[in-house]
Amino acid sequence: MATETPGRETQETLSNLLTETRRFAPPAELAAAANVTAEAYEEAERDRLAFWERAAERLTWAERWHTTLEWNAPFAKWFVGGKLNVAYNCVDRHVEAGLGDRVAYYWEGEPEGHSRTITYAELQREVAKAANALQELGVRKGDRVAIYMPMIPELPIAMLACARIGAIHSVVFGGFSVSALKNRIEDANAKLVITADGGYRRGKPNPLKPTVDEAVAECPGVERVVVVRRTGQEVNWTDKDIWWHDIVDRQPAEHEAVPHDAEDPLFILYTSGTTGKPKGILHTTGGYLTQTSWTHWAVFDLKPETDIYWCTADIGWVTGHSYIVYGPLANAATSVIYEGTPDTPHRGRFWEIVQKYKVTILYTAPTAIRTFMKWGADIPAKFDLSSLRILGSVGEPINPEAYVWYREHIGGNRCPVVDTWWQTETGAIMITPLPGITHAKPGAAMRALPGIVADVVDDKGESVPNGGGGYLVIREPWPSMLRTIWGDDKRYVDTYWSRFEGLYFPGDGAKRDEDGDIWLLGRVDDVMLVSGHNISTTEVESALVSHPKVAEAAVVGASDPVTGQAIVAFVILRGEAEESEDIAAELRAHVASTLGPIAKPRQILVVPELPKTRSGKIMRRLLRDVAENRELGDVTTLTDSSVMKLIAEKLPAAK
Ligand code: ATP
Ligand code: MG
Numbered sequence: 001m002a003t004e005t006p007g008r009e010t011q012e013t014l015s016n017l018l019t020e021t022r023r024f025a026p027p028a029e030l031a032a033a034a035n036v037t038a039e040a041y042e043e044a045e046r047d048r049l050a051f052w053e054r055a056a057e058r059l060t061w062a063e064r065w066h067t068t069l070e071w072n073a074p075f076a077k078w079f080v081g082g083k084l085n086v087a088y089n090c091v092d093r094h095v096e097a098g099l100g101d102r103v104a105y106y107w108e109g110e111p112e113g114h115s116r117t118i119t120y121a122e123l124q125r126e127v128a129k130a131a132n133a134l135q136e137l138g139v140r141k142g143d144r145v146a147i148y149m150p151m152i153p154e155l156p157i158a159m160l161a162c163a164r165i166g167a168i169h170s171v172v173f174g175g176f177s178v179s180a181l182k183n184r185i186e187d188a189n190a191k192l193v194i195t196a197d198g199g200y201r202r203g204k205p206n207p208l209k210p211t212v213d214e215a216v217a218e219c220p221g222v223e224r225v226v227v228v229r230r231t232g233q234e235v236n237w238t239d240k241d242i243w244w245h246d247i248v249d250r251q252p253a254e255h256e257a258v259p260h261d262a263e264d265p266l267f268i269l270y271t272s273g274t275t276g277k278p279k280g281i282l283h284t285t286g287g288y289l290t291q292t293s294w295t296h297w298a299v300f301d302l303k304p305e306t307d308i309y310w311c312t313a314d315i316g317w318v319t320g321h322s323y324i325v326y327g328p329l330a331n332a333a334t335s336v337i338y339e340g341t342p343d344t345p346h347r348g349r350f351w352e353i354v355q356k357y358k359v360t361i362l363y364t365a366p367t368a369i370r371t372f373m374k375w376g377a378d379i380p381a382k383f384d385l386s387s388l389r390i391l392g393s394v395g396e397p398i399n400p401e402a403y404v405w406y407r408e409h410i411g412g413n414r415c416p417v418v419d420t421w422w423q424t425e426t427g428a429i430m431i432t433p434l435p436g437i438t439h440a441k442p443g444a445a446m447r448a449l450p451g452i453v454a455d456v457v458d459d460k461g462e463s464v465p466n467g468g469g470g471y472l473v474i475r476e477p478w479p480s481m482l483r484t485i486w487g488d489d490k491r492y493v494d495t496y497w498s499r500f501e502g503l504y505f506p507g508d509g510a511k512r513d514e515d516g517d518i519w520l521l522g523r524v525d526d527v528m529l530v531s532g533h534n535i536s537t538t539e540v541e542s543a544l545v546s547h548p549k550v551a552e553a554a555v556v557g558a559s560d561p562v563t564g565q566a567i568v569a570f571v572i573l574r575g576e577a578e579e580s581e582d583i584a585a586e587l588r589a590h591v592a593s594t595l596g597p598i599a600k601p602r603q604i605l606v607v608p609e610l611p612k613t614r615s616g617k618i619m620r621r622l623l624r625d626v627a628e629n630r631e632l633g634d635v636t637t638l639t640d641s642s643v644m645k646l647i648a649e650k651l652p653a654a655k
Contacts, residue, residue, distance in 0.1 A: 013458045013459065013464060013468060013469050013470035013471075013534060014469030014470055014509050014510075014511060014521055014527065014534045014535075014536055015469065015533040015534055015535050015536075015598070016467065016468070016469045016511045016513075017535065017536075017539045017540075017543075017595040017596060017598075017599055018400075018443075018519075018539045018542060018543070018594075018595065020400050020441055020442060020443055020444070022400070022404065022441065022442050023439050023440070023441055024407070024416065024417075024439065024440045024441075024442070025439050026416055026435060026436050026437060026438065026439070027414060027416065030301065030389065030390075030416065030435060030436050031436040031437070032436075033436075034301050034434070034435065034436020034437065035297055035298055035301050035302065035303075035436070036298045036301075036434055036436065036437065036450075037436070037437065038437050040298075040450040041450045043450065044450035044451040045450075048451055048453075048476065049068045049069055051450060051451045052068065052069075052078075052290065052291075052451050052479055053068055055290050055291070055293075055294040055451070055479075056079055056082075056286065056290040056479070058290075058293060058294060058297075058330075059084060059089050059286075059289055059290060059293065059330065060084065060088065060089055060093050061082050061083065061084045061259075061286075062083045062084055062085070062259035063081070063082060063083040063084075063259065064081075064082055065078075065079035065080055065081045065082030065262060065286070066080060066081035066082075067079075067080040067081060068080075069477060071477055073497075073502065074492070074493060074496070074497040074504070075483070075484070075489075076287075076477040076481055076483065077262075077263050078262060078263070078284075078286060078287030078290070078477075078479045079262040079263075079286040079287060079290070079479075080262065080263065081262070082261075082262040082286050083259035083260065083261060083262065084259055084260065084262065084285065084286055084289070085163075085164060085257040085258065085259050085260060086160075086163040086164070086260075086266060086285055086289055086326065087127055087131070087160045087161070087163045087164035087257055088164070088257040088259075089289060089293075089330050090160060090163075090325075090326060090329035090330050091104075091120060091123050091124045091127055091160065091329065092124055092257060094120045094332040095120050095121050095124050097332075099120055099332055100119060100120050100121030100124070101119050101120075101121065102119060102120050102304075102332065102334060103117055103118065103119055103120075103334045104118050104119060104120045104122075104123045104329060104333075104334065104335070105117075105118045105123070105153060105156070105334075105335055105336070105337050106308075106334070106335070106336045106337070106357050107152070107153050107336075107337045107339075108336060108337065108338045108339065108353055108356075108357075109152075109200060109339045109340070110199075110200035110201065110203070110338075110339045110340025110341070110344055111200055111203075112345065114200075114339075116153060118153055120332070123157070123160075123329075124253075125253040126153075126157045126248075127157055127160045127161050127164060127255075128164075128251075128252070128253050128254055128255035129248050129249070129251040129252070129253055129255075130154075130157050130158060130160075130161035130248050130251075131161040131164040131165050131255045132251035132252055132255050133161070133226075133244075133247045133248045133251050134161055134162065134165055134167060134192070135165060136247065136251070137192060137223075137224050137226070137242075137247065138191075138223065138224075139162075139165065139167050139191070139192055140165070140166075140167070141165060141166030141167065141260075141264075142166065142167070142168065142264075142265070143167045143168070143191050143192070144167070144168045144169075144170055144188040144189055144190040144191065144268070145158075145162050145167050145168070145169050145170070145190055145191070145192045145193075145194060146169075146170050146171075146172060146181075146184065146185045146188065146190035146192070146193045146194070146222075147159065147162075147169055147170070147171045147172065147193075147194045147195075148171075148172045148174055148176075148181055148193060148194070148195045148208060148211070148212055149171075149174055149194065149195055149196050149199070149208070149228065150174050150196055150198070150199020150200070150201075150206070150208065150230060150339060151174075151199065151314060151315060151337055151338065151339040151340075152196065152199065152228065152230055152339060153337070154194075154196070154228045154244060155171075155315050156315065156324070156325045156329075156337075158194045159171065159267070159315075159321075159325055160325070160329075162267075163266060163267075164255065164257050165258075166258075166260045166264055168188075168265045168266065168267055168268060169266075169267045169268075170184060170185075170188045170190060170267065170268040170269065170270075170280075171267070171269060171315060171316050171321070172184045172185075172270070172316065173314055173316030173317065173614055173615075174199060174208055174314070174316060175316075175614045175639070176211075176614065177211065177636065178211050178214040178215050179215075179636065180636055180637070181211060181212065181215040182214075182215040182218055182219060184270055184278075184280075185215060185216070185219045185221075185222060186219055186221075187270075187280055187486065187487070188268050188280060188486060189221050190219075190221065190222060191221060191222060191223050191224075192222065192223060192224050192225075192226065193212055193216060193222055193224075193225045193226070194225075194226045194228075194244075195208050195209060195212045195225060195226070195227055195228070196208055196209070196227060196228040196229070196230040196231075196244075197209050197227060197228070197229055197230055197231050197232065197233050197235050198230060198231040198233050199230055199231065199339060200230075200231065200339055200340055201340060201341060201344075202340070202341055202343075202344050203344050203345060205231035205232075205233050206231075207231075207233060207235075209227060209235045209236065210235075210236065212225060213236055213238065216238075216240065222240065223240065224240050224241075224242060225238070225240050225241045225242070226241075226242055226243075226244050226247065226248075227241055227242070227243055227244060228243075228244040228245075229243060229244070229245060260285055261285065262284070262285055262286030262287065263284045263285065263286070263483075264284060264285050265282055265283070265284055265285075265483075266283050266284055266285045266288055266289075267282075267283055267321065268280045268281065268282055268283075268486045269281050269283070269317075269318055269321060269424055270424075271423075271424045271425070272317065272424070272613050272614070272615040272617060272637065273613060273636070273637035274523070274613050274615075274617045274619060274637070275507070275523060275525055275621070277634070278637070279424075279425075279485045279491065279495065280485055280486030280487070280488075281318075281424045281425050281482045281485065281486070282482060282483050282484050282485065282486050283427050283480065283482060283483070284483050286479075287427075287478075287479030287480055287481070288326070288427050288428070288479070288480045289326060289330055290479045290480070291427060291428040291478065291479040291480035292322040292323070292326045292327035292330065292427065292428045292480060293326070293327050293330035293331050295327065295428045295429040295449065296322075296323060296327030296328055296330075296331055296333070297327075297331050298434060298449070299392070299418055299420060299429050299432050299434065299435070299449075300361045300363070300390055300392065300418070300435070301390060301434075301435050301436055302328075302331055302333055302361070304331055304332045304333050304334070306360070307333065307334065307360045307361055308334055308335075308336065308357050308358055308359045308360050308361070308387070309328055309333050309334065309335045309336070309359070309360070309361040309363075310335065310336035310338070310353070310354070310357070310359045310361070310362050310363070311323045311324045311328075311335070311363040311364075311392075312338065312342075312350065312362070312363065312364040312365070312368065313363070313364075313365070313394075313395075313615075314615070315337075317424075317615050318422075318423070318424040318427070319363075319365075319394055319395070322427060322428050322480075323363060324337060327428070336353060336357050336359060338350075338353055342368060342371070342372075347375050347379050348379045348380070348382060348383060350364075350368075350372075351379065351380045351382070351383035351385060352383060354383065354385055354387065354388065355383045355384045355385065355387075358387035359387055359388060360387050360388060360389045360390070361388075361389065361390045361391075361392070362388055362390075362391050362392065362410070363391075363392035363393075363394065364391075364392070364393065364394075365393065365394060365395035365396065365615075365616055366393055366395060366396045366397070366398040366399065366402055367395065367396065367612065367616035367617065367618075368616065369393065369398070369402045369405065369406045370399075370402050370545070370551055370552045371551075371552075372405075372409075372410075373402060373405050373551050373552075373574065374551035374552065374572060374574055374575055375575060376574075376575045376576070377405070377409040380409050380410055381409070385410060385411075385412065386412065388410065388411055388412070388415050389414075389415055390415055390416055390418065390435050391406055391407070391410060391411050391415045391416070391417045391418070392417070392418045392419075392420055393406070393417060393418070393419045393420065394419075394420045394421075394422070394429075395615065395616060395617060396617055396618070397443065397519075397520045397521065397522060397538040397542075398417075398419050398442075398443060399443060399538075399541060399542040399545040399546070400442035400443035400542055400546065401442075401542065401545045401546045402545060403417055403419065403442035403443055404442050407442075416433070416435040416438075416440060417433075417440060417442075418432050418433050418434070418435055418440075419432065419433065419440075419443070419444065419445045419446070420432040420445065421445040421508075421518075421520050423506055424482075425481070425482045425496065425506065426474075426478070426480065426481060426482075426506070427480030427481060427482065428479075428480040429449065430448060430449060430452050430454065430474070430478070431445040431446070431447065431448050431449070431452070431454055431518055431520075432445055432446065432447075432449060433445070433446045433447070434449075441513075441517060443519060443542060444513070444517050444518065444519045445518055445519065445520055446517045446518060447517060447518060448518070451478065452474065452476075452478055453474065453475040453476040454472065454473070454474055454475070454518065455472075455473050455474075455475055455503075456468065456469070456470050456471065456472060456473075456510045456511065456512045456518065457470050457471050457473050457500065457503070458470045458471075459471075461473070461500035461501065461503060464511075464512060465512075466512055466513065466514050466515070466516050467512070467513065467514050468511065468512055469509065469510070469511035469512075469521065469534075469536075470509070470510065470511075471499070471500070471505065471508075471509060471510065471524060472505075472506055472508045472509065472510035472518070472520065473500055473503040473504060473505055473506075474503070474504040474506070475503060475504075477504075481504075482496075507523055507524055507525070508520055508521070508522065508523055508524065509521040509522055509523070509524045509527055509536055511536075520538070521536035521537075521538045521539065522536050522537045522538040525621070526556070526620045526621075527557075528540075528555070528556070528557030528565050528567060529557065529564050529565050530557065530563050530564065530565055530566065530567060530598060530599075531563045531564065531598065532564070533598055535557075535567070535598070535599055537554075537555045537556065537557075537620060539595060539599070540553075540555040540567060540569065540591060540595065540599050540601070541553040541554060541555050541569075543590065543591045543594040543595050543599065544569060544571055544587060544590070544591060546590075546594065547586075547587055547590045548574070548577075549573055549574055549577035549583065549586075549587075550571050550572070550573060550574065550577075550587065551572050551573060551574040551575075552571070552572040552610060553569055553570065553571045553572070554569070554570045554571075554610050554618045554620060554623055555567055555568070555569045555570075555601065555620075556568050556570075556620050556623045556624040556627055557624070558602075558624060558627035558628050559628060560602065566601075566602035566603075567599065567600070567601040567602055568601060568602060568603045568604075568605070568623070568627040569587070569591075569601040569603070569604045569605070570604075570605050570607045570610060570623055570647065571587065571604060571605070571606055571607070572606075572607060572608070572609070572610065573606060579606045583604070583606060584603075584604040584606075587601075587604050588600050588601055588604060603627075605647070605650045605651065606650070607646065607647050607650055608646055609640070609643045609646065609647075610623075610643070610647075611623065611638055611639075611643050611644055611647070612638070612639050613637045613638065613639065614637060614638075614639050616639075619637075619638060621633055622635065622638070622644060623647070626644065626647055626648055626651060627651075632644060
């Protein structure tokens with residue numbers, strides 16, 4: 001019987017298919033010395049605002065706030081009346097506390113041998129000089145500065161220099177095209193652009209300046225372009241351009257950090273564009289730094305005296321903003337920054353870096369973990385990874401199989417894995433295990449952090465009982481929440497606060513298991529409706545990835561005359577697995593036995609690659625276009641558009 005696809009409003013909530021029984025308790029030693037104990041949850045429950053006040057007290061304020069939270073729903077102000085300087089908190093105060101010789105960043109360039117060590121004292125001088133340079137160029141508090149750079153030390157230095165003088169930075173990922181850069185410069189109306197001649201990527205210099213030249217030619221509001229010399233490649237020069245070393249190097253190494261209002265804007269950052277047109281997310285000063293620094297300390301159990309922390313994200317994404325720059329520096333951590341790709345010059349590069357710097361905390365993304373699985377466990381096995389003690393994951397739901405692989409082959413079965421759920425919009429981690437407390441389940445983000453009130457609700461916004469599935473929501477404002485979409489309050493209200501009255505809706509599906517723990521099930525836009533059941537792409541993908549021959553999978557619902565939507569799966573096989581005639585049948589049977597017959601894909605296609613955003617997330621909407629034989633939608637945030645051709649060619653061969 002044909003089933004009509006009902007409107008999203010009338011659908012039942014998510015079917016809950018996956019059962020996972022593996023559990024990992026925190027290592028006893030780690031638990032005994034953990035920064036945060038289970039009491040934090042109770043404290044925050046007793047008095048949420050007092051909990052966040054204590055977190056804010058970890059920072060140095062020039063003036064204390066008078067009101068912790070002013071909530072004119074959905075517009076929040078945190079630590080109202082408080083004044084602080086973010087750059088002072090991230091750099092100067094550590095030097096004043098006698099930590100000037102501590103390494104802030106071990107920078108590792110992609111070409112081997114390009115490395116640099118930057119102490120907090122050096123960082124203080126570099127940031128002061130850069131702040132003086134920005135002021136000489138006429139940048140004032142509230143002005144927007146676009147930053148389009150490779151992963152080099154001048155990138156965090158430029159961000160901190162902006163923060164220091166109260167200019168609002170808008171970092172644009174260095175892989176973006178002319179039009180993406182131009183749109184972001186225009187939307188924020190930036191008056192200055194900071195860039196570099198190029199950066200190293202996949203073994204060769206990758207030019208950036210030509211992209212900036214083309215974009216700036218169409219942005220008359222840009223007055224100057226500051227250019228860092230990184231690769232030494234030939235560049236075109238215009239009268240707006242000035243070399244970083246010409247303007248920054250001659251500046252005094254002192255700069256007075258004036259305090260800014262807790263609610264002064266800190267930065268604009270555009271979302272990754274996985275679902276459509278990116279949104280300019282606005283973050284402010286006091287609440288953002290409070291939550292990024294507290295979560296970085298709590299979730300990674302950071303011991304700043306001894307830990308070597310490495311987040312592999314690009315600073316052009318929010319993960320890099322919050323967990324390479326602001327969180328770690330506010331905590332006086334020692335971090336690694338790596339410029340290049342994981343396979344240059346060889347597929348063991350990440351593990352070589354872990355070994356070289358004796359990294360203790362590693363924070364990476366499921367897309368990277370699945371790639372390492374595909375390459376094989378023998379590669380990390382060649383390196384000494386015994387320094388590691390905590391592993392993190394962010395960006396997409398982590399498939400249980402990828403989690404277990406990560407734990408075993410990278411973490412030696414001794415490191416807890418924290419699966420951290422958050423977004424550009426939330427500014428900082430929201431839902432995650434805590435490494436010294438949580439008995440973690442592979443694939444589950446588990447529980448909202450102390451001070452965060454998350455829930456899973458049905459269509460009407462009512463909490464679902466344990467065992468139920470539905471929509472993830474946040475019930476109360478949090479310090480690092482976005483304040484608005486830049487220049488568009490209406491879009492802010494419509495996008496996040498209109499689906500459920502009084503609740504923040506991030507756009508993700510979730511379930512609450514029998515123990516009350518939270519599992520993220522992918523974006524609600526990706527949820528499939530098969531014979532009247534809402535089925536999550538994440539669960540079907542995880543079932544596919546649990547087959548020993550599959551490294552990565554993407555699943556979409558394509559319209560089907562019988563079932564409403566039918567499941568179409570795209571899979572990448574593991575290194576050693578061969579594509580064979582029977583593989584599709586074998587995988588379909590595997591899904592049916594893991595999740596039940598309802599989740600059995602109609603088609604399975606073996607593909608060489610999947611379409612991903614530049615932040616590494618699978619773009620299912622493009623696969624849906626392919627599966628339904630439509631013209632492809634917006635591909636501007638796609639990493640490599642030739643991938644879609646390769647995939648489309650596979651389609652007629654589908655079983
Ligand atoms: P856009 O909003 O423009 O479509 P995006 O959502 O990919 O782009 P980000 O803010 O970088 O932009 O990503 C946040 C999203 O990533 C979350 O809403 C969620 O869908 C996904 N995500 C991040 N971490 C996790 C996690 N640990 N588990 C599940 N999903 C996650
Ligand atoms: Mg999003």
